[in-house]
Amino acid sequence: MKKNTIFVVVALVLVMILSACGTQATETAQGPAAAEKVTLKVLVHQNPPMVDFMTKFNDEFTKRHPNITIDMSVVNANDLSTVTQTRLTANDVDVVDMFGFANAAQPYMKNVDPPNWQTLIEAGYLLDLTDQPFVKNYDEPTIRDAGTYNGKVYEINLGRVSYSGIYYNKDLFTANNVKVPTTWSELVAACETFKAADIPCMTAGGKDGWPIFVGAYGLTGALYPDQQALVEGLWTGTIKWNDAKAVEMWEKMKVYAQDMMEAGASGIAGDAAPGRFASGAVAMFPGGTWYASAIEAAQPSFQWGYIPFPGSDNPEDNKYLFGKYDQGWVVAAKTPNKEAALLYLSEFSDPANYQAFANAVGFIPTQPNATLDTQIGKEVAPYLANFRVGLEQYWVAPKGAGQYANPWASYFKPFGTYDDPKELADKVQADLQSGLDANQ
Amino acid sequence: MMAYHFGRGRARLAPYLLLIPGIFLYFLIALGPSLATTVFSFTNATGIRGAPINWIGWENYREFLFLGQASLDNYAALGRTLVFCFFVTTIQFSLGLLMAMLVNQRLKGTNFFRTLFFMPVILGAVIQGLIWSLFLYPLGGPMARILENFGVRSEFFGGQPTEAFAWVIVVQIWANMGTTMVIFLAGLQTISDELYEAAQIDGANSWQVFTNVTWPLLTPSVNTNLLLNIIGSLQAWQLFLVLIGYRNGTQVLGYLVYAQGFGQTSGSVTSAFRQGYAAAASIVLFLLVLVLGTVTQTILQRREKRIMG
DSSP: OHHHHHHHHHHHHHHHHHHHHHHHHHHHHHOOOOOSSEEEEEEEEOOHHHHHHHHHHHHHHHHHOTTEEEEEEEEOGGGHHHHHHHHHHTTOOSEEEEEOOOOOOOTTOOSOOOOHHHHHHHTTOBOOOTTOGGGGGSOHHHHHHHHEETTEEOOEEOOEEEOSEEEEEHHHHHHTTOOOOOSHHHHHHHHHHHHHTTOOOBOOOGGGSHHHHHTTHHHHHHHOSOHHHHHHHHHHTSSOTTSHHHHHHHHHHHHIIIIIBOTTGGGSOTTTHHHHHHTTSSSEEEEOGGGHHHHHHHOTTOOEEEEEOOOSSSGGGGOOEEEEEOEEEEEBTTOTTHHHHHHHHHHHTSHHHHHHHHHHHOOBOOSTTOOOOSHHHHHHGGGGGGEEEOHHHHOOOOTTOOTTOSOOGGGBTTTSSBOOHHHHHHHHHHHHHHHHHHTO | OOOOTTOSGGGGGHHHHHHHHHHHHIIIIIIHHHHHHHHHTTBOOOSOTTSOOOBOTTHHHHHHHHSHHHHHHHHHHHHHHHHHHHHHHHHHHHHHHHHHHHHTSSOTTHHHHHHHHHHHHHSOHHHHHHHHHHHTOTTTOHHHHHHHTTTOOOOGGGSOHHHHHHHHHHHHHHHHHHHHHHHHHHHHTTSOHHHHHHHHHTTOOHHHHIIIIIHHHTHHHHHHHHHHHHHHHHTOOHHHHHHTOSOTTTOOHHHHHHHHHTTOSSSOTTOOOOHHHHHHHHHHHHHHHHHHHHHHHHHHHHHHHHHHO
């Protein structure tokens, strides 16, 4: 009798455990019962002015629609694609901030993987926005280039950014009698003047890695203004990273990494760099237009200007601004809150709101009637006719290419191991060639 | 004949029924993902549920081991993993033993120091990374100021890859030494005082006491610590992510798996997630851990048998 009791108790416990699991699974599969109140889950990447704006927008949105609560998560830009994928596949997000569609495989590229956004669309995770009225608020080239795949619109892109310019400290330039540089030689001379006065020439958020090499995009751009053609040339072998023209670029990158960048820049986090520049401690800050709001917020009275990075001694080569399509909105295809999500995007896309967004964040607008009414808008206005999409938006590395197959200034000491530009040029080309040869 | 505690008839099934939840969880959490990783390593999986997954045979392994300069970079990462393992294991092991012997003394404040030395273990990798990033901040951080007094300056984690790599070794040891210390401490406390008294009566000096009493009787703790240190350091990746990120000349295999699996290698935010390829890399890492772990365990077991009988 006693032994049978043990058996019965064990069996009952097992049944309870298994039925508990079963109940959980059933609830998950069926989803919560439809409720009047909706919690809209929004995911954005860390960009302080954007996060500030979105927080205010969310407050106003929820006041207008009291039944909708916004649950906004903020993640580091480097983690955005991982978190996006995880939460989309778990059906745990409704609206996602996604960078403009880039890095698509081109016909001349062999054996490359599709970019992440393309895989997400093909797997059915992004909602088709083609027929949504708010899509028409954005300019047609933006929708086509940064948000369309196979003829359908999946993203509304909210702005272009330039990352090939330099912020400069007007007071330090005036105090040291330095003219705003328009050529490479003038930039070198300016840095020498500042260094002689014990003022670091440039700073960057080197702790995040990419700001060091992004800051030097102007050097690549001055030599290769058509960056799409550059990518094709590298893939087809008509351009090499160790030809005479490229070696000139590497020589300048060495000067940028070793003589222009301040010592200790590798420890500065990406979102701390604008504050460091706004403190007045350094003369220049090569970086993207998205930093302007953070500089103004850190020191409202600070006097600064923004110029294209002068990578060439011919001023005509330095007239370009290189950049990319930045943040955009996509909607999860499987969202149970589709109406609320589309309403959110619709109200965001309202021209008046979008204008306020562009002003707050400093994006170059992608709505045709919006203007960038801020200082950064005025600074970049003369160069907007020469805006070009940058190399990193087109580049896809061939499989088998070595880890140095990129035009990055951070390969030079003190951030990397190289000191000799020609040696580095040969290494970069060899690493790239290795991948190209492996896929023949 | 031993009595069967669960009785006769159907009651004999009770222990097997009791095992079912454990076995189920083991398959679900441990064995299942391992088997799935092996299967995924032969596919082009992206990790996106619903995306097509194609069986590509040995292609991921061919790419990882033989395709172009990238495969040579992978071998370099493999070598770096072994270097990391060697330094972390030897230093963490030695320091852990030293600390355990220090806090095993009958002195005032030993409990405080035990807690202090163990504290880093309870912090997560992000907190550990934050603490060291602040300590090693090159623009006026505490360490930068100390070095400044000697006319030396450093970029620490952002500087030369070898230097950044060395700092990660330091942080890894700091973060995990507490566990090593506690295991040794537990071992030390099982050694009877009478053995030490007998050795002293025989005229043994401190070194002789250590080599002939403490060290042999610590054998189980030595074995446990060595295995944990070797396996833990071979699999390390979180601190590399938090402290350095994806930088040439610093990757170890564990971090390479993460970087490939989650599109962190190209500097572009739209990179493909290559989870099939990452799975192949993780199988290579698993084989490395398996071989080193098995060899180490065999040697240690023989030694234990010889000493402990």
